Amino acid sequence: MKNLEKLKNFILDILFPIKCLGCGIELENAEPKKRWICPECLKKNKIRENQVCPACEQFSSGGETHYRCKNQTALDGLWVATEYKYEAISEVIHKFKFNFIKDISFPLSEILIKSILEVEEYGDFQDLILANFSQESEEEEIYIEKEKNKKTETIIVPIPLYKNRYNWRGFNQAFLLSKCIADKFNLDIYDNLLFRRRSTKPQAKIRSMEKRKKNIKGAFFVSERSGIKNLIKNKNIVIVDDVCTTSATLGECAKELKKNGAKNVWGLVVARR
Ligand SMILES: [Zn+2]
Ligand SMILES: [Zn+2]
Structure with a gap:
């Protein structure tokens, strides 16, 4: 009953x-x-005040990977918008993932956008994601210096789902968030360059960092289709996901993208579990 x-x-x-x-x-x-x-x-819902290094999880200005930690992750940094501990956030993310509700991407992306724009000082991540964006016409006037005719080299890539999972859920929540971010900041989004080779055990269910890295190793590949490598070469790439546990999954994506010539690769997530 x-x-x-x-x-x-x-x-x-x-x-x-x-x-x-x-x-x-x-x-x-x-x-x-x-x-x-x-x-x-x-x-x-407070945006996260202090970002940490994706490898050692110690404080790092703007979420940049420490120089000394570069050998542990291919990510150049990780931007986390808010805390998973807020009840509304964990609820919303859970509903998003398991209840097939697409519209939840809107409030979540609003949180992402807010966290990116409302920091006191812009760091490397802002430089990269706001390269093509000007807020002059918006209500909160933040002036962003923009070199004229400077072609942006930043692209947005949603973390790929394994195709069985996509078929089951009907959408990739990371793609929906990526779309909102790309629209807002006037960037191109590509969901046809990075793919997931196999399904993996959920990272949240694995305790040790070493085992998580092993679980996800080799799970992603870059498309062999012609022209794809040119899209990646020398680009700054922001990989978007709703929530991450450790940065192992994002790091593995970054590794593949860098192998194919990406210049900088950052992760962007709503919350870290
Ligand atoms: Zn570090
Ligand atoms: Zn309320």
Whole structure:
């Protein structure tokens, strides 16, 4: 009986997603893009103040990989927007992943965008992701110095899903987030250059960093199609995912992309578990 009740609520939640996952306030009149987290909870959700090095997880300005840690990861850095511990965030990410709700990509990408724009000082990551973006026309006026005619060399790549998983879920949540980021910052997005070779055990279920690295090793490959390598060569690449556990998966992607000539590779995630 209890399970039946649970199932009923589950279905109702999917059909009538009208409550904020943070505070429970009704959002039935909100447009679909604004559902799931109310504006108040979105505001309350603090962006992460201190970024850490993706390899050693110690403080590092702007999330850059320490020079001394470069031999442990192919990532040049990792930008984490917020904390997984916020209930609304973990709820939303969970719903996004397992309940097939595409619109959740909107509040999550809003959090990503906010975290990128609202830091006090722009670092390497901002230089790279805002290379093609100017906020002059937007309401919060942040002036970004832009060299005229400078062609941006930054592209967005969603972390690929294994095709069985894609078929099961019907969408790649990393692609939906990537799309919002690319649209906002006026960057190109490519989901046809990096692929996942096999399905892997969820990283969250593996304890040691060494085993995680082993689990994901060789899981990604760059397409052999003509022209693909030219797209990667000398580019700054931002790999997007909703949540990461360690940086092992992003690091493995970075390794493949760098093998194929990428200049800088950064990870961008909503939260770290
Ligand atoms: Zn709320
Ligand atoms: Zn480090």
